[in-house]
Amino acid sequence: MADEIDLYDDRGNVLAKDVPLEAISPIRNPAIKRIVSLTIRTGATDLAKLDKKLKTGEIGGKGMIIRGVGRGIDVMGNVNEIAKQVEDMLRVEPDDDTKVELIAGGKRMLTQVPTARILSDYSVGLTAAMGALTHAIIDVCNVSMWDAPIVHAAVWGMYPQDPDTADGAVKMLVDIPMKNEGPGFTLRNIPVNHLAATVRKRALQGAALTMILEEAAQYEMGNCMGPHERGHLLDLAYEGLNANNLLHDLIKENGKTGTLADVVYSMVERAKADGVIKPLKKMPSGFVVYDADDMQLWNAYTCAGMLAAVCVNTASMRAGQPVPSNIMYACELTEQETGLPGPDNGMCQGTSVSSSFFSHSIYGGGGPGVFYGNHIVTRHAKGQFIPCFCAAMCIDADTMYFTPSRTSALYGEVLGAIPEFAEPMKAVADGAKEIM
Numbered sequence: 001m002a003d004e005i006d007l008y009d010d011r012g013n014v015l016a017k018d019v020p021l022e023a024i025s026p027i028r029n030p031a032i033k034r035i036v037s038l039t040i041r042t043g044a045t046d047l048a049k050l051d052k053k054l055k056t057g058e059i060g061g062k063g064m065i066i067r068g069v070g071r072g073i074d075v076m077g078n079v080n081e082i083a084k085q086v087e088d089m090l091r092v093e094p095d096d097d098t099k100v101e102l103i104a105g106g107k108r109m110l111t112q113v114p115t116a117r118i119l120s121d122y123s124v125g126l127t128a129a130m131g132a133l134t135h136a137i138i139d140v141c142n143v144s145m146w147d148a149p150i151v152h153a154a155v156w157g158m159y160p161q162d163p164d165t166a167d168g169a170v171k172m173l174v175d176i177p178m179k180n181e182g183p184g185f186t187l188r189n190i191p192v193n194h195l196a197a198t199v200r201k202r203a204l205q206g207a208a209l210t211m212i213l214e215e216a217a218q219y220e221m222g223n224c225m226g227p228h229e230r231g232h233l234l235d236l237a238y239e240g241l242n243a244n245n246l247l248h249d250l251i252k253e254n255g256k257t258g259t260l261a262d263v264v265y266s267m268v269e270r271a272k273a274d275g276v277i278k279p280l281k282k283m284p285s286g287f288v289v290y291d292a293d294d295m296q297l298w299n300a301y302t303c304a305g306m307l308a309a310v311c312v313n314t315a316s317m318r319a320g321q322p323v324p325s326n327i328m329y330a331c332e333l334t335e336q337e338t339g340l341p342g343p344d345n346g347m348c349q350g351t352s353v354s355s356s357f358f359s360h361s362i363y364g365g366g367g368p369g370v371f372y373g374n375h376i377v378t379r380h381a382k383g384q385f386i387p388c389f390c391a392a393m394c395i396d397a398d399t400m401y402f403t404p405s406r407t408s409a410l411y412g413e414v415l416g417a418i419p420e421f422a423e424p425m426k427a428v429a430d431g432a433k434e435i436m
Helices: 032-043 047-056 078-088 122-139 150-156 192-198 203-220 226-241 246-253 260-273 294-317 321-336 343-360 386-395 409-417 424-435
Strands: 003-010 013-020 040-045 100-101 108-114 278-282 286-290
Touching: 003 424, 013 424, 032 040, 032 203, 032 424, 040 047, 040 122, 040 343, 040 409, 047 108, 047 150, 078 100, 078 108, 078 122, 100 409, 108 122, 108 409, 122 150, 192 203, 192 386, 192 409, 203 226, 203 294, 203 386, 203 424, 226 246, 226 294, 246 260, 246 294, 260 294, 260 321, 294 321, 294 343, 294 386, 321 343, 321 386
Parallel strands: none
Antiparallel strands: 003 013, 040 108, 100 108, 278 286
């Protein structure tokens, strides 16, 4: 791939120039590798909530209080020693990448299971952390053999009766393997609100982090073989990483008075000016049909235009709910304006129809924040779709019932402190410079 791009941040500042396209590849860029590694190794624990669960007997999940089994196990009074023991148990080698850190005055705990423990299944990022936490509480708080099962239940939730550890004390971005729609879906199985909270609701950073994970998943799903790899990298560059400042320019140009349609028109004009598309023929009606010598680059421009259109429209109403229809409208206008296919060759438009139906029509069970790339109605587009949802929920001014603060506050508080998660655009640019 001979392509070179300039990478910019979400404020239009240049981060790296003349970057070879391969340098942002998930299988080459060291920062993306770290982001993926941290995603499957990092857990967040609400120690204050765990302490309350043990004292009240609410150890089986919400509404499942076992009367009379509350125990005065003082987790909060021993957080430093508990964290030290958890780290000692997780560590494999003296200088490995294990990390256990207390946050928010000891009320929250971050755990990073060492890479050496991940032998064949990423679940160990969850199970090892919960196992170590269980033993640490028992040892540090001098829990008797009769009360040890209560600690286990509080930490592990309904497991093993229910393989889903949703009621457990340790939370991860990724879900358990049995909830993945198929091979390679691990990194697509992260709710949008978790990612929005992790980047502290900054739209383009949220879109960047989401698309990094989505495109890394495309590699694991086998969708980036041969000529398709370049197309996916171009989409990641322009939509996710603001290549050549296209995304920022489109938003800035239309942010004050522009409509969604204005963003699409601006994208088409930029594509014409950059030589990405050119007139093919003029119809009797006066409509001009365009052609592109490089359809993959054109697709990348349309993806950036789609995200910019979503940002401008959702910001104008300060609400994330219109994101499915925003995507649909942006895709349709792109096709009608040029006669060329829209983002992901029409797949984003088709996906927008089903996602709009499930979040706005007779189903209406969630809202944009609870969707993810693994969902049955959003899984069809290949990496370009869900970043728009994340950007919309970052912009949303808490108008939705399921807001990031309601569903994902723990992730923002704990995982948002990790540099690669907090500033993914800068991290990837720095990683690219390492290997240029």
